[in-house]
Amino acid sequence: MILADPMFADGAQLWEIVSLPDNIPIVILLVLVPFYTWYALRQAKQNDKLIDELQVLDAKEAKTKHRKVQSHQKGWDEQVHVWPYLLRIEFLVALIVTVILIVWSIVLDAPLEEPANPNLTMNPSKAPWYFLGLQEMLVYFDPWIAGVVMPSLIVFGLIIVPYCDVNPLGNGYYTWKQRKFSIGTFSFGFLGLWCVMIIIGVFIRGPGWMWFWPGEFWDHHRIDNETFRHLPELLGFTQKESPISTALVGLIVLGGFVAVTSALFHRFFTKAKPEAYAKMNIIQYATVQFFVITMISLPVKMVLWHMFKIKYVLQLPWFNI
Amino acid sequence: MSVTEGPTKTGGKGEKGPPGSLKELVEKSREVPDLLKKPKEKQLWKSVFRHKLDGSPRNRSLAVLTNVFLHLHPARINRDAVKYAFTWGMGGITFLLFVNLTLTGIFLMFYYHPSKGQAFMDILYLTHDVPFGNLLRNMHRWAAHAMVLTVWLHMFRVFLTGSYKKPREFNWVVGIILLVLTLLLSFTGYLLPDDQLGFWAVTVGTNMARATPLLGHEGPFGAELGFTAFNDVRFALLGGSIVDANALLRAYVWHCIAIPVIATVFMIVHFWRIRKDGGISGPAGVVLPREVKGWLPKDKR
Numbered sequence: 032m033i034l035a036d037p038m039f040a041d042g043a044q045l046w047e048i049v050s051l052p053d054n055i056p057i058v059i060l061l062v063l064v065p066f067y068t069w070y071a072l073r074q075a076k077q078n079d080k081l082i083d084e085l086q087v088l089d090a091k092e093a094k095t096k097h098r099k100v101q102s103h104q105k106g107w108d109e110q111v112h113v114w115p116y117l118l119r120i121e122f123l124v125a126l127i128v129t130v131i132l133i134v135w136s137i138v139l140d141a142p143l144e145e146p147a148n149p150n151l152t153m154n155p156s157k158a159p160w161y162f163l164g165l166q167e168m169l170v171y172f173d174p175w176i177a178g179v180v181m182p183s184l185i186v187f188g189l190i191i192v193p194y195c196d197v198n199p200l201g202n203g204y205y206t207w208k209q210r211k212f213s214i215g216t217f218s219f220g221f222l223g224l225w226c227v228m229i230i231i232g233v234f235i236r237g238p239g240w241m242w243f244w245p246g247e248f249w250d251h252h253r254i255d256n257e258t259f260r261h262l263p264e265l266l267g268f269t270q271k272e273s274p275i276s277t278a279l280v281g282l283i284v285l286g287g288f289v290a291v292t293s294a295l296f297h298r299f300f301t302k303a304k305p306e307a308y309a310k311m312n313i314i315q316y317a318t319v320q321f322f323v324i325t326m327i328s329l330p331v332k333m334v335l336w337h338m339f340k341i342k343y344v345l346q347l348p349w350f351n352i
Numbered sequence: 353m354s355v356t357e358g359p360t361k362t363g364g365k366g367e368k369g370p371p372g373s374l375k376e377l378v379e380k381s382r383e384v385p386d387l388l389k390k391p392k393e394k395q396l397w398k399s400v401f402r403h404k405l406d407g408s409p410r411n412r413s414l415a416v417l418t419n420v421f422l423h424l425h426p427a428r429i430n431r432d433a434v435k436y437a438f439t440w441g442m443g444g445i446t447f448l449l450f451v452n453l454t455l456t457g458i459f460l461m462f463y464y465h466p467s468k469g470q471a472f473m474d475i476l477y478l479t480h481d482v483p484f485g486n487l488l489r490n491m492h493r494w495a496a497h498a499m500v501l502t503v504w505l506h507m508f509r510v511f512l513t514g515s516y517k518k519p520r521e522f523n524w525v526v527g528i529i530l531l532v533l534t535l536l537l538s539f540t541g542y543l544l545p546d547d548q549l550g551f552w553a554v555t556v557g558t559n560m561a562r563a564t565p566l567l568g569h570e571g572p573f574g575a576e577l578g579f580t581a582f583n584d585v586r587f588a589l590l591g592g593s594i595v596d597a598n599a600l601l602r603a604y605v606w607h608c609i610a611i612p613v614i615a616t617v618f619m620i621v622h623f624w625r626i627r628k629d630g631g632i633s634g635p636a637g638v639v640l641p642r643e644v645k646g647w648l649p650k651d652k653r
């Protein structure tokens with residue numbers, strides 16, 4: 032049994048992390064994100080059922096049906112007055128949120144450490160929880176990618192969403208059926224990568240940013256003596272001896288990865304979303320492809336790192352990937 | 353009815369004295385009870401509230417439209433949009449937290465000097481001696497964390513309801529800018545207590561700026577372009593090559609003035625655009641693929 036292992040016996044460590052005042056928000060995140068995901072999916076399911084029911088009717092009859100899951104009766108107005116029907120809710124929500132905030136602030140004190148001291152390094156030195164996704168990425172990529180390029184791509188990738196999603200359906204209601212690709216991709220990024228990496232950063236990373244399972248004792252003297260290698264090295268090329276071949280190998284592997292994933296993506300997308308593909312122009316299509324492949328490259332690199340102990344794939348004199 | 357309409361049956365003593373006489377003044381003072389009756393019909397009340405407060409449709413609309421704060425709202429909205437299930441109230445809660453942070457932030461500023469050494473003492477003073485200072489600081493801290501959470505959830509809901517689609521594309525972009533500003537606000541605030549936590553978090557964070565391609569001295573091609581630790585983008589952020597007094601001042605100015613002002617401007621645009629894009633996107637009636645022109649090819653209709 033895993034718990035019998037003395038290494039895992041230290042529940043105190045886990046409790047220490049969870050009960051750290053600055054980590055309370057992530058505990059809340061752990062509750063709220065699944066809750067709202069479920070809440071949205073439930074409504075999506077209801078709408079999808081309605082869509083199925085309407086779909087089998089002929090066009091004229093479908094037009095006459097009520098199109099929402101919210102109940103409706105003849106004679107009800109389409110609209111209601113903001114005062115009081117919306118404002119009373121806003122007032123109530125404001126009240127509840129304020130009360131929660133005050134209670135939270137009475138019960139838990141904001142942390143304050145020793146005065147800043149450049150000569151005394153904190154170990155582990157963790158960013159606030161909402162940046163731990165980025166800090167976790169620093170493990171797998173050099174700082175210029177993890178700290179600069181990736182964040183910029185995330186922001187830019189979010190900005191272009193409305194201009195690349197050509198699907199006219201699902202505007203203003205929850206649905207899964209009509210938007211599988213966009214919702215799948217976004218959820219993969221937000222839930223599967225961003226939130227998961229934050230959880231890893233908060234609960235799993237210990238001193239030296241090493242991997243400690245929840246409950247495992249944080250041994251400050253532990254040294255990870257795993258040796259990491261570079262992919263060209265596994266194939267017999269080292270940068271020291273043959274920098275050009277090493278660079279070439281890296282370029283070929285990386286180029287091959289992009290080529291293969293592009294081809295797979297193309298096959299998948301043209302089959303699964305022919306309408307969207309027909310409607311997209313080449314810039315939209317290439318942009319979506321670029322961002323999907325970039326996103327996939329993160330878990331790919333994570334797998335290479337954890338399972339094959341590979342640090343770099345591409346080694347150039349100026350930078351490594 | 354109005355103020356000028358004098359008492360007609362007061363006292364029974366009848367005559368007013370001659371103009372300017374004491375008798376006239378006494379007579380006038382008898383009007384006081386009448387003046388205090390029916391306050392809602394007096395000039396003072398009417399100058400503030402421009403319409404009756406009953407539940408007639410007209411007055412319900414006017415309650416919203418004649419109020420500068422409430423008129424961000426339309427008078428009437430989609431009857432299902434008031435259900436919590438659609439928006440989760442997340443945008444509104446985010447805004448509430450921002451207002452809360454602005455107010456608590458102003459109070460904190462009364463006690464805080466952005467200078468090395470003093471800053472940390474100020475936080476100690478706040479937590480131990482200032483009346484309600486600890487509560488104030490806690491509220492500011494937890495509201496900031498909560499705002500990051502709610503802004504993510506708001507974005508998640510906007511995505512899942514497809515609310516970024518036509519005609520709301522640009523408001524999504526404004527939203528992303530607000531998201532980045534929210535994170536930057538948190539990040540700059542983290543340094544201000546000048547303790548180990550903030551110092552190392554900001555050190556780790558800004559160390560990444562060293563590695564900026566082209567602009568950082570350790571980034572790809574940075575050194576080749578002549579950047580050193582003393583002129584690259586990290587130096588510009590910190591006002592120095594290490595996190596020190598200048599960095600503290602810069603973080604303070606960004607955190608307390610520049611970013612809040614920029615965020616406020618974008619929020620104004622965000623709210624304005626919600627109205628101009630036709631209000632909240634839903635809950636809208638579901639649309640079938642065959643009902644959208646040019647979406648399905650002919651054989652699949």
Ligand code: HEM
Binds near residue numbers: 439513525
């Ligand atoms: C400081 C941050 C923000 C504030 C205070 C804010 C506030 C609001 C509010 C009050 C609404 C009205 C509906 C609702 O409550 O959901 C709204 C709607 C909207 N927000 Fe935000 N928002 C912020 C950030 C964002 C972000 C990060 C995004 C997306 C990336 C975004 C995109 C939108 C869009 C597209 C709408 C229209 C939704 C619809 O019509 O259904 N906003 N925002």
